[in-house]
Amino acid sequence: MLKKISKKTLIYIFVFIAVIGVVAGLIVGSFADMKVSKELSALEAEKIVTDTLERLPKSVSAGANEVAKKTSVKVNGIKYGEEKNIVLDCEYTTIDIATAINENKQDIMNSAYSKYVEGKKSGTMQNATKIRQSMTEELLALVNSAQQKSGKITLTLYEVKKGEFVLHLSDEAVDTCLGGILSVGQTIDTMNSVKYEGKVVDITNNNSIRTGIKDSFKLVNYDTKKPEVGNFIVKWCSEFADDFYRNFIEKDRWLYLVQGLGTTLAITGLAGVMGMVLGFLVAIIRCTNELTGKFKVIDKVCRVYLTLIRGTPVMVQLLIIYFVILLPIGIPKFISAVLCFGLNSGAYVAEIVRGGIMSVDRGQTEAGRSLGFNYAQTMVNFVVPQAFKAVLPALANEFITLLKESSVAFYIGVADLTQGGLKIRSLTYSNFMPLIAVALIYLVIVLILTKLVSILERRLRRSEH
Amino acid sequence: MSTNEVLIKTENLQKSFGKLDVLTGIDMEIKKGEVVVVIGPSGSGKSTFLRCLNRLEEPTGGNILFEGEDITAPKCNINLHRQKMGMVFQQFNLFPHLTVLRNLTIAPMKLLGVSKEDAEKRGMELLERVGLADKALAYPNQLSGGQKQRVAIVRALAMNPEVMLFDEPTSALDPEMVGEVLDVMKSLAKEGMTMVVVTHEMGFAREVADRVVFMADGVIAEEGAPADIFENPQNPRTQQFLQCVL
Numbered sequence: 001m002l003k004k005i006s007k008k009t010l011i012y013i014f015v016f017i018a019v020i021g022v023v024a025g026l027i028v029g030s031f032a033d034m035k036v037s038k039e040l041s042a043l044e045a046e047k048i049v050t051d052t053l054e055r056l057p058k059s060v061s062a063g064a065n066e067v068a069k070k071t072s073v074k075v076n077g078i079k080y081g082e083e084k085n086i087v088l089d090c091e092y093t094t095i096d097i098a099t100a101i102n103e104n105k106q107d108i109m110n111s112a113y114s115k116y117v118e119g120k121k122s123g124t125m126q127n128a129t130k131i132r133q134s135m136t137e138e139l140l141a142l143v144n145s146a147q148q149k150s151g152k153i154t155l156t157l158y159e160v161k162k163g164e165f166v167l168h169l170s171d172e173a174v175d176t177c178l179g180g181i182l183s184v185g186q187t188i189d190t191m192n193s194v195k196y197e198g199k200v201v202d203i204t205n206n207n208s209i210r211t212g213i214k215d216s217f218k219l220v221n222y223d224t225k226k227p228e229v230g231n232f233i234v235k236w237c238s239e240f241a242d243d244f245y246r247n248f249i250e251k252d253r254w255l256y257l258v259q260g261l262g263t264t265l266a267i268t269g270l271a272g273v274m275g276m277v278l279g280f281l282v283a284i285i286r287c288t289n290e291l292t293g294k295f296k297v298i299d300k301v302c303r304v305y306l307t308l309i310r311g312t313p314v315m316v317q318l319l320i321i322y323f324v325i326l327l328p329i330g331i332p333k334f335i336s337a338v339l340c341f342g343l344n345s346g347a348y349v350a351e352i353v354r355g356g357i358m359s360v361d362r363g364q365t366e367a368g369r370s371l372g373f374n375y376a377q378t379m380v381n382f383v384v385p386q387a388f389k390a391v392l393p394a395l396a397n398e399f400i401t402l403l404k405e406s407s408v409a410f411y412i413g414v415a416d417l418t419q420g421g422l423k424i425r426s427l428t429y430s431n432f433m434p435l436i437a438v439a440l441i442y443l444v445i446v447l448i449l450t451k452l453v454s455i456l457e458r459r460l461r462r463s464e465h
Numbered sequence: 466m467s468t469n470e471v472l473i474k475t476e477n478l479q480k481s482f483g484k485l486d487v488l489t490g491i492d493m494e495i496k497k498g499e500v501v502v503v504i505g506p507s508g509s510g511k512s513t514f515l516r517c518l519n520r521l522e523e524p525t526g527g528n529i530l531f532e533g534e535d536i537t538a539p540k541c542n543i544n545l546h547r548q549k550m551g552m553v554f555q556q557f558n559l560f561p562h563l564t565v566l567r568n569l570t571i572a573p574m575k576l577l578g579v580s581k582e583d584a585e586k587r588g589m590e591l592l593e594r595v596g597l598a599d600k601a602l603a604y605p606n607q608l609s610g611g612q613k614q615r616v617a618i619v620r621a622l623a624m625n626p627e628v629m630l631f632d633e634p635t636s637a638l639d640p641e642m643v644g645e646v647l648d649v650m651k652s653l654a655k656e657g658m659t660m661v662v663v664t665h666e667m668g669f670a671r672e673v674a675d676r677v678v679f680m681a682d683g684v685i686a687e688e689g690a691p692a693d694i695f696e697n698p699q700n701p702r703t704q705q706f707l708q709c710v711l
Contacts, residue, residue, distance in 0.1 A: 361558070363558035367558035367559070368560075369544075370521060370551075370554075370621075371548070372572065372576050373544070373575070374544045381571065382560050385562050386562055389562065
């Protein structure tokens with residue numbers, strides 16, 4: 001026995017094991033090697049944090065820029081983590097801009113409104129930019145008079161590339177270090193009225209004043225997501241997990257696929273049964289005509305049916321059957337799809353079965369007839385069962401084709417498996433996950449069907465040996 | 466064994482395939498209990514003649530009377546007559562998807578309305594008679610050629626036919642299996658079954674036949690008792706044929 005395994009086979013096995021080992025090693029290694037590549041001094045860390053915070057305000061956001069300038073972070077302790085990260089124990093000093101704005105919000109708005117009205121009187125167009133510019137000095141003064149504030153915070157740096165560290169800008173980190181600057185916008189948004197010349201003026205509909213002031217404290221879009229670390233394998237894995245979560249788990253999106261699969265199976269099953277019945281009928285009619293010359297007219301009809309169905313794409317048939325024939329008389333999509341695929345499958349089944357019937361030895365018919373069975377009895381008892389056995393693999397293939405072809409049902413809006421995938425795709429803007437998932441589900445179903453058919457085939461064949 | 470009652474009678478029976486005339490007018494009477502063996506060179510139309518008797522081939526001319534009724538008449542339901550005319554084929558033509566026993570019982574049950582128990586009882590008797598009772602639940606493809614042909618014979622017998630038609634029943638068999646099939650046919654003949662046998666087994670013809678019919682070129686060239694035909698053939702074609710095969 002051992003001699004039978006040739007050297008060549010052994011080499012293949014060895015190479016196979018080696019490849020698996022290398023791949024597994026790479027993956028495990030990537031996840032295991034998650035320490036930072038170099039250590040940082042407190043000063044270096046401080047510089048990264050300060051630079052990042054200073055870059056956050058928009059260049060035109062004078063208020064925010066001033067806050068950032070008045071902010072400093074001191075690193076007291078450094079800990080190295082297991083995610084290519086460095087945890088910094090920090091002490092920050094900043095100004096309490098949130099309180100300053102909150103306490104003076106009415107004054108700011110009143111002042112902004114009066115400048116707005118004056119500007120209008122002088123004939124210049126007033127918009128958010130103009131308001132922001134005219135308020136700059138006032139707001140800077142406010143910032144300068146704001147209370148100092150200090151405290152402790154833990155910040156985290158991630159090594160995204162070798163030697164390159166990035167501060168994780170969580171909402172908490174940004175808001176705390178910059179004196180509650182994130183709440184400024186919300187505070188201003190609550191201001192709907194101002195006092196002007198002793199009267200209360202409603203400015204609910206005047207957005208430019210609020211926007212102008214908010215813009216002064218605006219930060220450039222920052223990503224609250226954790227920076228991605230590790231080599232491409234780790235990144236790919238975490239991205240994959242994220243994608244998977246977003247496409248299937250979040251908001252129970254997997255249900256689209258499950259419900260779609262149900263619809264697909266229902267369409268395929270019903271259409272398959274219809275196709276079988278129709279196909280066998282047509283095949284028997286055509287064979288009878290071929291062998292006995294009966295049913296001449298029906299045979300012609302059958303031929304037209306076969307030509308039409310086999311000569312046009314199933315997608316076009318579906319569109320015609322639904323939009324041209326069935327929609328006008330109020331037949332629902334699902335039933336239309338079943339009818340269309342049933343008709344379509346019937347044509348192919350008919351030709352398969354006809355081939356099967358013709359392949360049954362003539363002697364079988366003669367034996368049946370010689371015993372006194374009439375033509376129909378002979379067909380039913382002797383010819384068709386044998387033909388069925390002969391064409392079973394081909395019929396199974398046809399059924400599998402039908403399952404796959406039913407995916408065009410989405411075109412008339414049937415919520416089948418393909419449609420489920422497309423729905424997820426339109427919600428998450430991902431392509432990879434939903435489409436690959438749909439493909440895999442089809443594949444698994446096809447493999448299961450193939451296996452079932454081979455079992456059935458073996459069982460049928462056993463009866464002949 | 467034969468009585469005087471005529472079971473099958475053909476009158477000027479003709480059959481042509483397109484322009485090819487295979488039978489050019491056959492008149493024959495087959496009496497009840499008679500064993501008629503049809504011999505002749507290949508292409509002489511003997512198989513076609515046999516197959517015309519139960520209209521597996523549609524005759525193109527002439528009449529066939531079976532039990533006095535014209536079975537070539539358009540109104541005649543041939544299926545009812547075929548139930549009384551058993552046929553055995555050269556290629557056995559057993560139903561491969563049915564067990565041996567089911568091969569025997571399906572026709573009586575579905576055509577004669579015999580109950581399952583009765584049909585199976587009779588089937589087992591028939592199988593025992595040809596020594597194949599142990600194969601009742603086997604499928605045809607598990608049997609040897611000789612066994613298949615014996616099953617085919619009892620399948621026809623299960624319908625209790627009036628006449629048995631044999632179309633070269635031993636031609637497709639290995640030589641060592643011919644004997645077992647011929648033995649069954651001999652015992653059938655002894656019991657008084659009416660038989661029409663197309664065969665090349667001259668020994669069988671000589672031993673069993675009541676009458677030997679020599680066919681050539683679509684007509685009956687010569688017929689008579691086996692002793693006369695084999696020992697003292699009159700027609701030169703018969704002489705020539707027998708010289709070749711004996």
